[in-house]
Amino acid sequence: MTAAHPIVIVGAGIAGVHAAESLRKEGYEGRIVLVDGDTQPPYDRPPLSKEYMLGESSESTIYLRHDTRFNELGVELKLGVQITSIDTEQQTASVSDGSTIQWSKLLLTTGSRLRHLQVKGSDFKGVHYLKTLSDAKNLRSRLDDVQEVAIVGSGFIGAELASSLKKLGKKVTIIERMPLPLAHILGDEMGEYFLQLHRSEGVSVMTEDSVVQFDGTSYVQAVITKKGHTIPCQAVIVGVGVIPNTLLAGEDLDVDHGYIVNEFCETSLPDVYAAGDCTMWPYQGTNIHVEHWDHAVNHGQCAAKNMMNEKSTPYSSIPYFWSDQYNSRFQYFGHTKNWKTTILRGNTVDHQFTYFYLNESGIIEAALLVNQPKNALTIRRLIKQQQPVDSALLSDSDVSLKKVNIQSNEDKVSY
């Protein structure tokens, strides 16, 4: 496929970069323009809260590709400029430097932006967020002057930062609005597990409390909570979630919590595709939104294939994310909000277990693996096959998961 006008990709995050590479891999020979407002070459975000914060990795090691890679691929990388508006009828994109790009196809990989906390004192120095490399650089450069850190929100960013900063010897306090961390995703039992994990590592967690104000002069000096606590600190990090970026062409396209795309990453308009964090996409009969690195890779590649060959490749990945906290590795496969039962395999005391989420038919909808990477690929298959499993076998860690797999296949045959 060649076209007079380039394919324009808006956003050089994980989804955008993988889409550009995938277009070339699939044999697209036309121009590819990849635009991003960030001035840094495309980089990987997961290390920002971990290896980079701990000083174990540097800027150059988190760049997604060598600086010559985009040239080699013939991808026109435009950094430090924004796409300010999109005309879906004329198929043009206006760029913040005053230029206009005519496109043949458009891929929106616009990602997400931070949700900000609007309380008194929010503009004090020392109130940090973590999304970009420059956010991480800022925070890291201040750490020598910080002994006490308050983290607002016990989601994955908050939890990973708590772990990193504790390792660096800081006194860390997490303030969480809900009774338990992560319970809305993982349920109460795992919420309790994560709460105890933080506490056993010496991180203090204040639950069912929220920030009403930051105190300080020019720098933040304390967090004042709704319950009336004052938490002295020299830095605050706010991790209260992100909002998908759907402003571009948002009035022309179907948008919910993200651009709505079908299984081919097509938006509601021809020649306009979207992928990654900025989308809602069909998974097992409903539209879901995730903010996972792995999804961004796969979705970007899938969009590229469908841009090359229309409706050729339906998206079929099992959602997946991982998180490293303290000395544990967490891996989560699937997606579920309304599971019926849960099954614990292994035990939580020695931090070696898998927690399964099953629906009313005994089908595994999702699983959280704690320090069990050996089971990752088998569990991904179990979720993908969407067959009822024998819960007694599943809970027995002496029975290989591969047997659970075989068992359910045999069941299927004998019916």
Next chain:
Amino acid sequence: MIRQERDASLQDSGYIFIASSDSIGEGEMMEVSVGKETVLVARVDGSVYAVDGICSHAYSELVDGELEDNCLYCPLHFACFDIRNGDVLEGPADEPLSVYTVTEQKSSIWIKIER
């Protein structure tokens, strides 16, 4: 023990004994530490191969992954490598795995780590 003594010529040429041949069956893999290196050893179509045991993309022990014929899958981000030559078959990795020279003699597996 005896095995290590009886092949002095291999040792002299820089090979290190890592396992007896019967400890890795067809399609199986194991992780060994050789000096500072973590090495993944596997047998495919009768031959033994040895590659870097840590994924070239992000920290993850490949022995926790899966071996399907010559394809070695990482358990963290599911990159896939050719166990025979370390090549990337599927991303997200974009660097190949280091490959170590292996020899199998008299029911023993030896590898050589170039310094």
